[in-house]
Amino acid sequence: MLPGSVRMTERQGQVLSFIFHYELVNGGPPAQADIQAFFGISGPAVHQMIVTLERKGLLARVPGVSRAIRVLVPRAELPELQPSTSRRPPPGVRTWVKTTR
Secondary structure, three states, X not given: OOHHHOOOOHHHXXXXXXXXXXXXXXXXXXXXHHHHHHHOOOHHHHHHHHHHHHHOOOEEEOOOOOOOEEEOOOHHHXXXXXXXXXXXXXXXXXXXXXXXX
């Protein structure tokens, strides 16, 4: 159950779900740049989202430590992660490569 029946927006739920699944797949939480690339939003917007989620009690982080964020919402209460709609490539990738199948 969400802490104190806290409400979250659709975008907040997607960010929490992304962080949860990123950690599950990669063995550690994402950098803010990973969140920025997946959602196609600015660095300051990612930072503000993390601060808001922490304030709502949905996320915990250790100040001054990189990649020290943890989702506090039970997995069963996270929304299904939707595919990225970002047109921007992830950090380190110059362009998208179109493939045909």
